[in-house]
Amino acid sequence: MVVRRRQxxxxxxxxxxxxxxxxxxxxxxxxxxxxxxxxxxxxxxxDGFKALNxxxxxxxxxxxxxxxxxxxxxKTTMMDVITGKxxxxxxxxxxxxxxxxxxxxxxxxxxxxxxxKFQRPTVFEHHTVFHNLELAMHTNKAVWHTLVxxxxxxxxxxxxxxxxxxxxxxxxxxxxxxxxxxxxxWLEIGMLLMQNPRVLLVDEPVAGMTPQETERxxxxxxxxxxxxxxxxxxxxxxxxxxxxxxxxxxxxxxxxAEGSMDHVQNDPRVIxxxxxx
Amino acid sequence: MLLRRILxxxxxxxxLLSLLGMMAVAVPVLNLAVPETSPLHLSTYTVTLLxxxxxxxxxxxxxxxxxxxxxxxxxxHGAFFALGGYAMGMxxxxxxxxxxxxxxxxxxxxxxxxxxxxxxWYWYGFDQFWFAMFMVVLVPGLLAFVFGWLAFxxxxxxxxxxxxxxxxxxxxxxxxxxxxxxxxxxxxxxxFKDILGFDLHSDGTRIGLFLISTFMLxxxxxxxxxxxxxxxxxxVVAIRDTEDRTRFxxxxxxxxxxxxFVFSALLSGIAGALYVPQVGIINPGxxxxxxxxxxxxxxxxxxxxxxxxxxxxxxxxxxxxxxFTAVMPEVWLFALGGLxxxxxxxxxxxxxxxxxxxxxxx
Numbered sequence: 001m002v003v004r005r006r007q008x009x010x011x012x013x014x015x016x017x018x019x020x021x022x023x024x025x026x027x028x029x030x031x032x033x034x035x036x037x038x039x040x041x042x043x044x045x046x047d048g049f050k051a052l053n054x055x056x057x058x059x060x061x062x063x064x065x066x067x068x069x070x071x072x073x074x075k076t077t078m079m080d081v082i083t084g085k086x087x088x089x090x091x092x093x094x095x096x097x098x099x100x101x102x103x104x105x106x107x108x109x110x111x112x113x114x115x116x117k118f119q120r121p122t123v124f125e126h127h128t129v130f131h132n133l134e135l136a137m138h139t140n141k142a143v144w145h146t147l148v149x150x151x152x153x154x155x156x157x158x159x160x161x162x163x164x165x166x167x168x169x170x171x172x173x174x175x176x177x178x179x180x181x182x183x184x185x186w187l188e189i190g191m192l193l194m195q196n197p198r199v200l201l202v203d204e205p206v207a208g209m210t211p212q213e214t215e216r217x218x219x220x221x222x223x224x225x226x227x228x229x230x231x232x233x234x235x236x237x238x239x240x241x242x243x244x245x246x247x248x249x250x251x252x253x254x255x256x257a258e259g260s261m262d263h264v265q266n267d268p269r270v271i272x273x274x275x276x277x
Numbered sequence: 278m279l280l281r282r283i284l285x286x287x288x289x290x291x292x293l294l295s296l297l298g299m300m301a302v303a304v305p306v307l308n309l310a311v312p313e314t315s316p317l318h319l320s321t322y323t324v325t326l327l328x329x330x331x332x333x334x335x336x337x338x339x340x341x342x343x344x345x346x347x348x349x350x351x352x353x354h355g356a357f358f359a360l361g362g363y364a365m366g367m368x369x370x371x372x373x374x375x376x377x378x379x380x381x382x383x384x385x386x387x388x389x390x391x392x393x394x395x396x397x398w399y400w401y402g403f404d405q406f407w408f409a410m411f412m413v414v415l416v417p418g419l420l421a422f423v424f425g426w427l428a429f430x431x432x433x434x435x436x437x438x439x440x441x442x443x444x445x446x447x448x449x450x451x452x453x454x455x456x457x458x459x460x461x462x463x464x465x466x467x468x469f470k471d472i473l474g475f476d477l478h479s480d481g482t483r484i485g486l487f488l489i490s491t492f493m494l495x496x497x498x499x500x501x502x503x504x505x506x507x508x509x510x511x512x513v514v515a516i517r518d519t520e521d522r523t524r525f526x527x528x529x530x531x532x533x534x535x536x537x538f539v540f541s542a543l544l545s546g547i548a549g550a551l552y553v554p555q556v557g558i559i560n561p562g563x564x565x566x567x568x569x570x571x572x573x574x575x576x577x578x579x580x581x582x583x584x585x586x587x588x589x590x591x592x593x594x595x596x597x598x599x600x601f602t603a604v605m606p607e608v609w610l611f612a613l614g615g616l617x618x619x620x621x622x623x624x625x626x627x628x629x630x631x632x633x634x635x636x637x638x639x
Contacts, residue, residue: 083525110527122522124515131511141527143536147509195526
């Protein structure tokens, strides 16, 4: 932490966060240089085990990126760092040109425009599908405001629109706990969309899905790319092949290879990691 | 109109409020208008007992709000209840004036007995009713705020939080037992004479306190129901079910928990303040950890996360306590423990869960 701070102060190519008015830090997301998310030299260790080891990764605005890698490669840890759940020992995470995500906590990062879907579908099982989406909606999320908030017509339309997008319009008033596994995954993606995020982090979206559901999910995610940047972590190679334009392979906490699916699959190092020697 | 907007299709709430309304009419009539010789006469003892149950029910509603809906099992709500009670007790002590055993116009008896010369600074202002009422909500609220702020910010949850709340109430109990604290030591505050000029021992005052308790329970029920039905209520349930998901949606979970906890503590303080003039005493025993656990049992027996279940539980368990401790006192604690085990094993949704087994609940 101290090291990071020191690095911070000797850098000259950026405006210090504390000099920027708080309101601007949230509002201005500058992606003029292409990438929307910069991960640089990230290192995270748990009791000596390096979950991330000098990981550098850039996500472009509007791209659909797949991240693959064997178990323990650091995929979920990477998401934890981006969303503020885990603090890295070293490295930087920048959202756009200016927003230093390491200065923000989880809710702030979410409000800044990064949505996350968990590995296990996590929806509010006691609430209806409609209310799940309502809770996720991008709006003032302060305590007092939520007490007196009522839905405006626009907001209602937005929820119905997302219901259509994720194909749950027929389940509007069902309790989320009663949905099938696949439907819960879609609901959670719908909840991400309600947040109006710029970046969607999606952890294993097709785990446990039937082939039809997988196909539907692939359509959904490719449809979202362009408007949003979508980062998908997935084990299912067929699924990755069906959606990926660019694939990043992680191994032992750093990037092993990056490029198109064909390129990556023919990389001898990747073959070694996946198939053993 | 307002009632309909808040209660909506909350059937249990309608039934509860109707019952409270009927009680508010029937009890004063049966106590004051029906002659004592008539078999229909309701003794003042029973009125006070019912008033006491109403305070417990209010406390149970407060606990259900944090436990049933927000998933915070507080085993320290007795502390907030007792602090509200002490604030009321301090006002009542000051009202005694020269009628105390030692006849000191300013100092309560126990201070004279301890040879104190001056009123401690924290007793100032308690001769004013409005000030005491302000303290009834301020002190429990402030304690809950400080405790909650530290605990929720550090993300202490589950059983660890419950243990900390137990420690909180236990620490307060030990502190209040000390004579040097200036709250009457282990005797507490008692021997009250009147409240706002009304004689505490008269039937009329008892009925008045009973009616205020009824009204406060109804008001607290509606306030909690309003919160639960708002989007805030849905966020709170969301926090209970998956805290992480809620946080990654952009909600500052610790603030939501904190305000629900503080609101619940305020209600508990009010319950304590209504309880003290009716039973006529407040002592450090109210801080006992066992008391707070018993409160959780009321809510569990009645049914968590329904509000009216908490009221049902508070009435039934306390009626059981009154009955058993009179008939066979040695059995009561076993019965209470057995009840808790039985409810946990066979009725995870409490007694009201039996009635609404087929209906979806939050």
